[in-house]
Amino acid sequence: MISAKNVNKYFYIPEELHALKDVSLEVAAGEVLVVIGPSGSGKSTFLRCLNRLEYANSGSITIEGTEVLDPNCDINEIRAEVGMVFQSFNLFPHMSVLDNITMAQMTVRKRSKKDAEKKGMELLEKVGLAHKYNVYPDQLSGGQQQRIAIARALAMDPKVLLFDEPTSALDPEMVGEVLDVMKNLAKEGMTMVVVTHEMGFAREVADRVVFMDGGQLVEQGTPEHFFTKPEHDRTKLFLSQIL
Amino acid sequence: MMNYTGLDRPKKPGYFLFWKTMFVAICLLGIGFIYAAADFVDYNWRWEQVPQYFWLDKDLEVRSEAEGDLTKIDKTAAGYTIIIQDGSHEEIVKLPPDANIFLMEGDYVYMGDTIAEYRVSKPGILLEATYVTLKVSMLAIVLGIIVGILTGLMRISENPCLRWLSVTYVELIRGSPLLVQIFLWYFVAGSLINAMLDKIGLDPIPALWYGVFALAIFTGAYVAEIVRAGVQSVHRGQSEAARALGLSGPQAMRKVILPQAFRRILPPLAGQFISLIKDSSLLGVIAVRELTKATREVISSSLMSYELWIACTIMYLVLTFALSVAVQYLERRAVR
Ligand SMILES: Nc1ncnc2c1ncn2[C@@H]1O[C@H](COP(=O)(O)OP(=O)(O)O)[C@@H](O)[C@H]1O
Ligand SMILES: [Mg+2]
Numbered sequence: 202m203i204s205a206k207n208v209n210k211y212f213y214i215p216e217e218l219h220a221l222k223d224v225s226l227e228v229a230a231g232e233v234l235v236v237i238g239p240s241g242s243g244k245s246t247f248l249r250c251l252n253r254l255e256y257a258n259s260g261s262i263t264i265e266g267t268e269v270l271d272p273n274c275d276i277n278e279i280r281a282e283v284g285m286v287f288q289s290f291n292l293f294p295h296m297s298v299l300d301n302i303t304m305a306q307m308t309v310r311k312r313s314k315k316d317a318e319k320k321g322m323e324l325l326e327k328v329g330l331a332h333k334y335n336v337y338p339d340q341l342s343g344g345q346q347q348r349i350a351i352a353r354a355l356a357m358d359p360k361v362l363l364f365d366e367p368t369s370a371l372d373p374e375m376v377g378e379v380l381d382v383m384k385n386l387a388k389e390g391m392t393m394v395v396v397t398h399e400m401g402f403a404r405e406v407a408d409r410v411v412f413m414d415g416g417q418l419v420e421q422g423t424p425e426h427f428f429t430k431p432e433h434d435r436t437k438l439f440l441s442q443i444l
Numbered sequence: 445m446m447n448y449t450g451l452d453r454p455k456k457p458g459y460f461l462f463w464k465t466m467f468v469a470i471c472l473l474g475i476g477f478i479y480a481a482a483d484f485v486d487y488n489w490r491w492e493q494v495p496q497y498f499w500l501d502k503d504l505e506v507r508s509e510a511e512g513d514l515t516k517i518d519k520t521a522a523g524y525t526i527i528i529q530d531g532s533h534e535e536i537v538k539l540p541p542d543a544n545i546f547l548m549e550g551d552y553v554y555m556g557d558t559i560a561e562y563r564v565s566k567p568g569i570l571l572e573a574t575y576v577t578l579k580v581s582m583l584a585i586v587l588g589i590i591v592g593i594l595t596g597l598m599r600i601s602e603n604p605c606l607r608w609l610s611v612t613y614v615e616l617i618r619g620s621p622l623l624v625q626i627f628l629w630y631f632v633a634g635s636l637i638n639a640m641l642d643k644i645g646l647d648p649i650p651a652l653w654y655g656v657f658a659l660a661i662f663t664g665a666y667v668a669e670i671v672r673a674g675v676q677s678v679h680r681g682q683s684e685a686a687r688a689l690g691l692s693g694p695q696a697m698r699k700v701i702l703p704q705a706f707r708r709i710l711p712p713l714a715g716q717f718i719s720l721i722k723d724s725s726l727l728g729v730i731a732v733r734e735l736t737k738a739t740r741e742v743i744s745s746s747l748m749s750y751e752l753w754i755a756c757t758i759m760y761l762v763l764t765f766a767l768s769v770a771v772q773y774l775e776r777r778a779v780r
Binding site: 252254277278280281282283284285287289291292293294295304305308309350353354357 | 679681682684685686687688689690691692695699700703704707
């Protein structure tokens with residue numbers, strides 16, 4: 202599904218920074234991959250390289266066999282297949298909830314308004330917010346907004362969903378409702394790459410956990426492996442701090 | 445219960461009443477001072493003469509310019525046609541349908557005789573000039589918006605040619621006086637274009653249009669900066685979310701960025717367009733008879749400069765106030 206090989210990413214502003222160092226990773230169809238690591242370790246950067254919100258400097262990233270780093274690829278087509286959920290939701294504040302979900306369907310997938318709205322209402326039903334279809338994002342709680350953002354990503358029928366700390370900006374009592382939606386998606390067989398600090402989620406849902414530090418992929422394995430016998434010292438240190 | 449929002453000791457109710465009265469008193473004092481001063485120099489106010497410059501409404505007598513037999517009075521829906529036979533020459537007089545004709549067919553008419561009387565009721569010169577000001581401003585606003593959005597987006601484009609064109613345009617326009625730009629448009633560009641049109645046998649473009657171009661291009665430079673700032677003020681996460689869904693750059697701009705930028709740029713745009721209405725007063729220098737030029741013309745014939753400059757100011761205030769009300773309405777209705 203996703204294959205990253207020797208991905209390197211540098212930032213030059215404000216100073217030169219080697220943010221990703223030879224990161225190689227495969228994600229199989231239907232797999233739930235959880236990425237953990239300390240702040241600034243390059244988790245977001247890696248995720249954003251997958252749909253080219255950041256352009257990796259070298260290496261290879263293929264999504265379903267299409268090379269993302271090829272300048273001539275149709276990146277919009279690839280992005281339509283790769284849903285993304287942001288830490289700060291990034292809902293469109295000038296659109297109603299339903300319009301948030303239908304806009305890209307009509308613009309990118311060229312669906313009719315009727316089909317898009319039907320799909321939109323189904324997804325709202327799925328995230329438990331069908332009754333909010335007509336309100337605007339700023340009238341919703343953070344948890345509700347994030348569930349809408351998930352529905353918006355799902356509306357494109359993506360082959361894979363990328364989550365960048367989807368619950369980090371939420372008040373604690375709202376974390377559960379978002380994680381529940383994500384758990385259901387995992388159960389339905391959705392391919393997911395999730396950056397999160399929710400170790401409970403990792404333990405329960407992840408097929409595989411990856412630990413990143415300093416732009417490198419330090420260790421990977423099953424959740425069981427991670428939470429019982431991590432190998433690297435950096436992993437142990439991180440887990441001891443967070444658990 | 446007091447509904448007090450300030451940070452200082454709450455004021456007593458009398459405080460507000462006193463200072464509101466003070467405000468009114470200062471306003472009245474200002475007006476009173478002008479009147480007293482005018483009185484002191486024996487200025488003779490003639491406000492009653494002012495309305496005719498806004499609406500002309502009076503009886504007009506039609507006198508004969510020929511001598512001869514009145515041979516025919518023709519009545520059609522468009523009005524009367526009167527024919528006076530003066531030897532071999534036929535003098536034709538046309539009158540509106542509501543004219544009051546004093547003569548009959550067969551009468552002999554002397555030069556200077558009153559043939560008829562009718563009422564004229566039409567906009568006066570100042571109202572017509574207000575219309576010209578309004579028309580010039582609206583055309584320039586529409587063109588200025590188009591030019592401004594295009595160049596504002598060019599300014600943030602990746603393409604260096606587009607970007608530099610936009611920067612050059614904005615700097616050129618903002619660095620030179622509008623009055624000079626108007627002269628350039630009319631006496632340089634205008635005379636060149638009209639000479640070329642003449643050569644290929646076309647009608648020249650009227651001065652009003654060069655005025656509109658000058659104002660639109662001038663305003664466009666400021667609108668460009670406002671649009672650029674508005675677009676850049678939309679959070680980066682918005683375009684990332686749009687692009688991550690697979691929207692192309694232009695699609696994201698149209699569906700996500702511009703609608704959000706629009707609401708933010710409305711207030712500064714309104715300010716810019718109010719400036720434009722006021723700046724249109726400069727167009728008198730290229731013989732566009734807008735409000736200011738018309739006021740000067742009327743003053744030079746009537747000598748009522750105090751009344752007419754005040755009236756002129758009020759007309760500008762009406763126009764600018766109407767524009768801000770319209771923009772406020774848009775702002776309230778605009779997408780969230
Ligand atoms: N757009 C950027 N410009 C410059 N530096 C960046 C940018 N984005 C991230 N970085 C830097 O790259 C490193 C990795 O960041 P990030 O991927 O956001 O880490 P994480 O998501 O694991 O907290 C950090 O040191 C961060 O400061
Ligand atoms: Mg991050």
